[in-house]
Amino acid sequence: MPHKSSFVQDAHRAYDLKVEKSLAEHIIEPPYLLVEESPALEGTVSLAGAKNAVLVIMLSRILARGVSILYNVPASDDVYQMIHLLHELGARIQFDQEEHTMNIDTTDLDGYRVSLEIMKKMRASVLVMGPLLARFGKVEIALPGGDVIGDRPVDIHIKNFEKMGVTVEQNGDFLTAHVKHLQHRNLLLEYPSVGATENLLMLAVLTKGTTRIINAALEPEVFDLIIALRAMGARITVDVPATIVIEGVESLHPAEHTIMFDRMEAGSLLLAGAITGGYVNVPEAPAHTMGLFLMKLQEMGHTILIGKDGVGVKIKATKTPKAITVKTIPYPGYPTDLQAPLMAALAISQGISKIQETVYENRLSHARELVKMGAHIDTQHDTAIIRGVEQLYGAHVIAGDVRASCCLVLAGLVAKGKTVVSGIHHWKRGYDNLEHKLRALGASVVLVQ
Numbered sequence: 001m002p003h004k005s006s007f008v009q010d011a012h013r014a015y016d017l018k019v020e021k022s023l024a025e026h027i028i029e030p031p032y033l034l035v036e037e038s039p040a041l042e043g044t045v046s047l048a049g050a051k052n053a054v055l056v057i058m059l060s061r062i063l064a065r066g067v068s069i070l071y072n073v074p075a076s077d078d079v080y081q082m083i084h085l086l087h088e089l090g091a092r093i094q095f096d097q098e099e100h101t102m103n104i105d106t107t108d109l110d111g112y113r114v115s116l117e118i119m120k121k122m123r124a125s126v127l128v129m130g131p132l133l134a135r136f137g138k139v140e141i142a143l144p145g146g147d148v149i150g151d152r153p154v155d156i157h158i159k160n161f162e163k164m165g166v167t168v169e170q171n172g173d174f175l176t177a178h179v180k181h182l183q184h185r186n187l188l189l190e191y192p193s194v195g196a197t198e199n200l201l202m203l204a205v206l207t208k209g210t211t212r213i214i215n216a217a218l219e220p221e222v223f224d225l226i227i228a229l230r231a232m233g234a235r236i237t238v239d240v241p242a243t244i245v246i247e248g249v250e251s252l253h254p255a256e257h258t259i260m261f262d263r264m265e266a267g268s269l270l271l272a273g274a275i276t277g278g279y280v281n282v283p284e285a286p287a288h289t290m291g292l293f294l295m296k297l298q299e300m301g302h303t304i305l306i307g308k309d310g311v312g313v314k315i316k317a318t319k320t321p322k323a324i325t326v327k328t329i330p331y332p333g334y335p336t337d338l339q340a341p342l343m344a345a346l347a348i349s350q351g352i353s354k355i356q357e358t359v360y361e362n363r364l365s366h367a368r369e370l371v372k373m374g375a376h377i378d379t380q381h382d383t384a385i386i387r388g389v390e391q392l393y394g395a396h397v398i399a400g401d402v403r404a405s406c407c408l409v410l411a412g413l414v415a416k417g418k419t420v421v422s423g424i425h426h427w428k429r430g431y432d433n434l435e436h437k438l439r440a441l442g443a444s445v446v447l448v449q
């Protein structure tokens, strides 16, 4: 009688054949990412500008009339979506996607309504509220609603806008807000929401007097927004405990800004090195913002070298990674956006790992897809228990959000056979040609359109 594990292997071989057959018969419709088992990744790779900094910084241009220039702008689908939004409001935009440079001219921007179609496509659109209220005293938007990773309410944004004197009316999916006299306040956030901090900050910069955002989100992307606003003439300081202090000014002026490098893309590339047992150098990685993530890679047994002044990371991966325990929490805790990619690496690490996701209520669905590839993962409530296996196997898997798409691609790099990742609009929303970068390091990843 065959050993039990050979049953499992046979089953996976059969699944692999099924993937091939489905592809051959065009049952799996493009677009998808086709990933094949790859050698240890090696080489040096450059980064794009940060997805979670660029969108809000594009919106912050509304706060001043004139032409602003942004550098290091990633050519991702979310950025194109934000261009649509700004066009709808009357801005003129030129984006050189090869040079990653964007000119935003807000001279004739006079709209204060964002259509349902645009709002529903991108949650970050809700960050238009602060700048439009500051510039026109009114805004009309549709609520973005929840998505696969959680309900994602905007109650903290709204409650604190109201404290500043904004009248907010909700009618079904639509939200109208207006303000006559903005009032500076001490705003104590019940949770350090990144979006609420950014929205309130953009209103407070043009609100007379001193506004304090207490228990503010301190994510590096919030600091990039602060730097970009200061260049426009805003007066912002950061105090303890987790307090952003804003002295309102009469007006702001257009300014240039270079978007910070993407720490999530950096982390994903380092994990690609880790999972394949490779050697990857990311010279632009903002290591000073990646502390806990890098510490966890070291705990797994990987060698991490950090560059001068906290910029640049090299990983020399161990061939025998160890299990670890991780809990996602706001910065400087372990980032939720690097939870899914890490899970792929833990799926083949020795021992039992534990991941607890506390930022979103439903951000473990990639575990189910990894299980299709042969991973042993039990999920209960907010926790995934991952029992490392020796081998993953190619399968047809579906990405439910940006970071899940990355997780599944990474898993595909070490899976026997072919892995087909569907749901890749998420991949294109969040990354600027990451598949090209992985290929340059030796990975077998193709975007089939």
Ligand code: EPU
Residues within 6 Å of the ligand: 051, 052, 053, 055, 123, 124, 150, 151, 152, 153, 154, 155, 156, 157, 158, 191, 192, 193, 194, 195, 196, 217, 219, 336, 337, 359, 360, 361, 402, 403, 430
């Ligand atoms: N929350 C509330 N009420 C609010 C606001 C937030 O309950 O009024 C909850 C959310 O539902 C969520 C948690 O608080 O469960 C965190 O939300 P937060 O507002 O901090 O996040 P966000 O601004 O909506 C940004 C990033 C996310 C990233 C989070 C956390 C952008 C465009 N998005 O979202 O990025 O996960 O901060 O760091 O900046 C991603 O890149 O894949 C992504 C989802």
